[in-house]
Amino acid sequence: MDCAGRAEAAAEQLRLYRRDPDGWRGCRSTGEVAVSWRPSAEFAGNLYKGEGVLPASPQNVWECIKPVAGGLRTKWDQNVKDFEVIEAISDTVSICRTTTPSACMRIISPREFVDVVVMKQYEDGTMLSAATNVEHPLCPPQPNFVRGFNYPCGCFCIPVPGEPNRTELLTFFQTDLGGYLPQTVVDSFFPSSISGFYSNLTKAVKALKA
Secondary structure, three states, rough: OHHHHHHHHHHHHHHHHHOOHHHHHEEOOOOOEEEEEEEOOOOOOOEEEEEEEEEHHHHHHHHHHHOOOOOOHHHHHHOOEEEEEEEEEEOOOOEEEEEOOOOOOOOEEEEEEEEEEEEOOOOOOOOEEEEEEEEOEEEEEEEOOOEEEEEEEEEEEEEEEEEEOOOOEEEOEEOOHHHHHOHHHHHHHHHHHHHHHHHHHHHHHHHHHH
């Protein structure tokens, strides 16, 4: 399957996750997000779901999370150190490299991910960013990073009817961090990381509105 086809397949998989209520188990809840999980069908790990409502329009939320060169994500997301577009396949599909800093008191060393990413907008105003891992000749594994792999993952920015300054943000994270990490570290990292994602994004959209 070509890269654009992989991206479309990832987007379709996210639509299926969104419609499937079965098997989710809650693991963390804050004032900003409810996090749940179920075993992944893609790899020997978990699929995580985050559900929350942000105090901003879908356009402002999208401005903060859209996967583009020079975007705002690296400014507010503690888990994204650098983001670069390696190849633009079309206006909506690109190959991207993301690097992450160390985490969990440096138990998790810096990671890098190479993904094909697609952006979509639907008739109801919902915007979607979906991604999955891919190999690219311009992105061989780099020294000082462990190569991780994202399986179908992404974000839905969903308008809240009658409330133009609120946005439902539905996220799916499905990541093999690679390396040799104790499962207990992985299992504690993702719920904490997702709640931090929503907390920092909430601050970012408020700052964007100010």
